């Protein structure tokens with residue numbers, strides 16, 4: 296698991312500013328009076344928020360002016376009774392003032408409850424798994440083929456082991472055959488490559504996933520140092536000395552276990568993670584289509600689609616530019632005709648950029664980094680980050696939080712994914728979906 300940091304929104308160095316569309320009111324003669332001189336623009340997309348507005352507006356605004364809001368519409372429409380307006384004008388109010396009353400009533404209601412719609416990845420993922428189950432059974436009945444997914448796990452990171460276990464469970468739940476290889480931390484690239492080659496040639500396997508991250512230099516270094524210590528202490532035989540020498544040389548020759556070579560070795564027809572450079576290249580090029588789209592970014596876009604969020608022509612900001620999430624997420628949003636900015640560790644004043652976004656996808660790995668004042672009111676926020684933070688109350692001693700300070704963000708965004716229960720389950724659902732598509736393509740089953 297990534298290093299555990301104890302942090303919450305209040306302990307961050309950024310000052311939390313409430314970015315609510317609060318207007319200042321005073322009540323006089325039973326009527327709401329505004330101190331604001333210019334009307335504000337607004338957009339409300341959440342039906343539940345509309346309902347709140349309708350309810351609270353009737354309470355706070357003059358009932359003779361405001362007779363209601365259209366319910367369940369995608370934009371609030373104030374229904375003002377002619378009689379009410381005439382009544383107000385008759386009491387000496389100007390047309391402009393009555394208009395202000397209406398707008399302010401709307402805003403005071405919005406300020407009373409601006410909780411974002413929760414984008415429920417867990418339930419969407421469940422629905423997708425049900426669809427996949429039905430398709431797999433249709434394929435099995437028609438041509439007798441059952442999709443197979445092979446997962447290679449090198450080393451013993453606890454979080455990786457948990458993800459792999461969860462993937463296996465998900466495969467079983469939809470009827471995909473799962474094949475798993477667990478290799479020790481100090482395995483050579485060659486050993487991993489041999490397994491990949493075997494799965495490439497195995498007709499029962501339609502998808503291959505190498506769990507990332509692969510063991511890094513530091514792990515190998517630690518192991519080498521312990522062997523050197525052993526060598527000194529025990530004066531081992533020449534074979535031991537040779538093995539240690541090979542290890543030392545390999546540490547100096549390669550930065551990591553060679554992730555590039557390993558990902559390149561997965562044949563692109565079975566690259567269900569979508570990490571092969573050919574698949575990423577096709578994702579980046581106009582007029583080309585990848586065989587597979589990386590699961591996490593695909594899950595983010597699927598959530599936006601299923602929640603009816605328009606992407607075309609919108610400003611989208613992706614925070615993070617990793618090969619597995621940030622970069623392909625930006626490419627996908629661009630394919631959906633959004634205008635993209637990418638924020639990374641060297642970006643100056645990231646909050647100025649994110650504040651312009653209609654859609655934010657954050658994939659950084661820093662708990663609560665994205666504060667409420669980084670978000671434009673009404674924006675849609677997809678939080679990919681999965682960060683463990685200490686929590687004495689939890690049985691595990693920690694809980695998972697995203698990159699986004701949820702308590703602040705949910706008061707400003709129009710919709711937001713929770714962590715857990717947001718993008719994570721979608722990643723797994725997309726992996727199953729990619730595995731099914733692969734089996735269908737390899738067997739030419741429509």
Ligand SMILES: NC(=O)C1=CN([C@@H]2O[C@H](COP(=O)(O)OP(=O)(O)OC[C@H]3O[C@@H](n4cnc5c(N)ncnc54)[C@H](OP(=O)(O)O)[C@@H]3O)[C@@H](O)[C@H]2O)C=CC1
Nearest residue numbers: 591615616617620639640658659660679680681718719722
């Ligand atoms: N929900 C899911 O299904 C998944 C969740 N995750 C989670 O998503 C998060 C990101 O994962 P991953 O992409 O693999 O992580 P990486 O560490 O590979 O990439 C992190 C990215 O964040 C950028 N970054 C780091 N610090 C800052 C900062 N202060 N401001 C802006 N950008 C910053 C880095 O920039 P630079 O490039 O300059 O270094 C880098 O591009 C993690 O929490 C991970 O656990 C990952 C995969 C799937």
Ligand SMILES: Nc1nc(=O)c2c([nH]1)NC[C@@H]1CN(c3ccc(C(=O)N[C@@H](CCC(=O)O)C(=O)O)cc3)C=[N+]21
Nearest residue numbers: 458504505506507508568590681715716717719720722
């Ligand atoms: N080759 C490869 N492909 C990946 O797709 C890949 C990978 N390597 N390495 C690690 C990251 C991370 N990742 C997650 C998948 C599911 C959840 C998930 O289901 N999360 C649950 C919580 C799980 C829990 O409670 O522990 C949730 O957010 O609700 C999280 C993270 C895939 N990754």
